[in-house]
Amino acid sequence: MSKQASHLARGIIQGKEKALAKGLTMVENRNDGYRELLDEIYSEVKNCPIWGLTGAPGVGKSTITNYLVDSLAKSGERIGVIAVDPTSPFSGGAILGDRVRMMDLAGKEGIFIRSMASRGALGGLSPAIMDAVSLYQAFGVDRILVETVGVGQSETDIVALADTVTVIMMPGTGDDVQTIKAGLLEIGNIFVVNKADLQGAETLTGLLQSMLSSKNSPDDWAPPVLKLIASTGQNLDKLLGEMHRHQDFLKKSNQREEKEKMRNEMALKMHLQARFQDLFLGPLLGTSEWEQAVKSIGRRERSPAYWAEKMITGSD
Amino acid sequence: MAQNKIRVLIAKPGLDGHDRGAKVLAQALRDAGMEVIYTGLRRTPDQIVSAAIQEDVQVVGLSSLSGAHNNLFQKVANLLQEKGYEDVLLIGGGIIPEKDRKQLEKAGFDRIFSPGTSTEDIVEYIKDKVNE
Numbered sequence A: 001m002s003k004q005a006s007h008l009a010r011g012i013i014q015g016k017e018k019a020l021a022k023g024l025t026m027v028e029n030r031n032d033g034y035r036e037l038l039d040e041i042y043s044e045v046k047n048c049p050i051w052g053l054t055g056a057p058g059v060g061k062s063t064i065t066n067y068l069v070d071s072l073a074k075s076g077e078r079i080g081v082i083a084v085d086p087t088s089p090f091s092g093g094a095i096l097g098d099r100v101r102m103m104d105l106a107g108k109e110g111i112f113i114r115s116m117a118s119r120g121a122l123g124g125l126s127p128a129i130m131d132a133v134s135l136y137q138a139f140g141v142d143r144i145l146v147e148t149v150g151v152g153q154s155e156t157d158i159v160a161l162a163d164t165v166t167v168i169m170m171p172g173t174g175d176d177v178q179t180i181k182a183g184l185l186e187i188g189n190i191f192v193v194n195k196a197d198l199q200g201a202e203t204l205t206g207l208l209q210s211m212l213s214s215k216n217s218p219d220d221w222a223p224p225v226l227k228l229i230a231s232t233g234q235n236l237d238k239l240l241g242e243m244h245r246h247q248d249f250l251k252k253s254n255q256r257e258e259k260e261k262m263r264n265e266m267a268l269k270m271h272l273q274a275r276f277q278d279l280f281l282g283p284l285l286g287t288s289e290w291e292q293a294v295k296s297i298g299r300r301e302r303s304p305a306y307w308a309e310k311m312i313t314g315s316d
Numbered sequence B: 001m002a003q004n005k006i007r008v009l010i011a012k013p014g015l016d017g018h019d020r021g022a023k024v025l026a027q028a029l030r031d032a033g034m035e036v037i038y039t040g041l042r043r044t045p046d047q048i049v050s051a052a053i054q055e056d057v058q059v060v061g062l063s064s065l066s067g068a069h070n071n072l073f074q075k076v077a078n079l080l081q082e083k084g085y086e087d088v089l090l091i092g093g094g095i096i097p098e099k100d101r102k103q104l105e106k107a108g109f110d111r112i113f114s115p116g117t118s119t120e121d122i123v124e125y126i127k128d129k130v131n132e
């Protein structure tokens, strides 16, 4: 048992900010002890509403998050924020700039903000983000807000993570129809057209509304479309109201448990995938069989599909 | 498998609006594979230190070109110390006269970089120090 992990686990459960910060790093880096850490805090994890905000780069997610967190904290809630920005596929580095719009929150009692890089996770969410949620819930927050980079179709994991997903768009990006087609309609519980001060907000709102009404919703929730000007605060109170309304809806329709189950399955799956990679893929990389396969694929002798199967089952 | 990244906070304390250097540096650090949390302009020492703690960065970098560095940089160094974070690598840069540079390096800063420093040198310095 890692001493550092138990020490951090105890600190997190006691609500110590420094322990939470260090624990998040341990989990994010998958450093020695991270499994023990997660396991030790796990019995102290308390469910709380998780709100996801997603949308294309620059639509105003952080500006909106800033407002929401500020008003929730004013009503006495303790809030955990996870702000995800993309990792550069070239260098592996990242600029995490969401705090630029949230700096009024820094240092305020009861607000904890962590910026995380996507670190190459395909669906936009890395397993570490699921684990970060658990750490927040053991630390003791009343609500978690997750801001994720929504780049079209890859942004669907957020559904498994968040109870309430708010999809944010803005006019004038030129690819309104494509964005909407790419599956965002299915994932949003609430839709926001931000930057309503810019031209085209009416058109986008109308388009969204008509697309949403033509789609028969699987449950009794009809996703609202709200027009906002986040930079001046216009209609942000309405958004907060709708988010609370959706939370009540989930509770009344007993869907919170379903969401919870989905989240747990997702976390288990992500951990298994990572372990499979470590255990099975890792040892194969660079072996003589690996090199042989790469050569054979290059000579167009046998396909990658053939080789993958052969490496796993040993037979053709 | 461990996936460690160097995490750096780049902050602009005070009313100084010159952010070009801070942004150039942030990009250079990202291109060197680091994760850079950029705070934006006009931050107080309290906000900067609170962000550094929550983000659990190994490096805090302050940038100032307006002349207000002595007071603001010193406050950040003191606050970090007060909160038990004297082990972060604390660096600064911008328009900072030689004499102030020396003074700050005595008072808690690991290094102050002057205009014209190549970003490669800064990257290398950070990598060396963090991996020490």
Ligand code: B12
Residues within 6 Å of the ligand: B015, B016, B017, B018, B019, B020, B021, B022, B024, B025, B060, B061, B062, B063, B064, B065, B066, B067, B091, B092, B093, B094, B095, B113, B114, B115, B116, B117, B118, B119, B122
């Ligand atoms: C461009 C510039 C501006 C632009 C800023 C644009 C922007 N968004 O950044 C504009 C036109 C807006 C501007 C305005 C002003 N400016 Co001006 N500006 C400059 C100028 C010419 C270049 C600065 C720059 O961008 N350099 C390029 C970057 C890449 O270099 P850098 O910032 O020095 O950063 C490098 C290093 O210093 C180091 N570094 C910097 N920060 C950090 C941080 C860390 C952690 C590390 C490790 C390294 C590091 O690494 C970088 C890469 O090598 C300088 C003169 C000069 N030669 O520096 C004056 C200068 C900084 N400005 C000055 C002044 C007075 C002003 C104004 C007050 C002018 C006025 N009267 O209106 C205003 C104030 C603006 C404000 N709100 O604060 C003075 C400051 C005097 C002083 N300190 O006593 C200077 C020095 C000019 C002068 N000689 O008088 N300015």
Ligand SMILES: Nc1nc2c(ncn2[C@@H]2O[C@H](COP(=O)(O)OP(=O)(O)OP(=O)(O)O)[C@@H](O)[C@H]2O)c(=O)[nH]1
Residues within 6 Å of the ligand: A055, A056, A057, A058, A059, A060, A061, A062, A063, A064, A097, A098, A101, A149, A194, A195, A196, A197, A198, A228, A229, A230, A231, A232
């Ligand atoms: N005109 C206008 N600008 C806005 C509005 N809301 C936010 N902005 C501006 O849009 C820019 C991006 O805002 P952010 O909140 O950083 O957007 P984001 O979606 O978090 O961006 P990323 O995290 O980089 O994807 C900033 O310059 C904001 O000031 C709005 O209602 N109208």
Ligand SMILES: [Mg+2]
Residues within 6 Å of the ligand: A061, A062, A063, A097, A098, A147
């Ligand atoms: Mg943002």
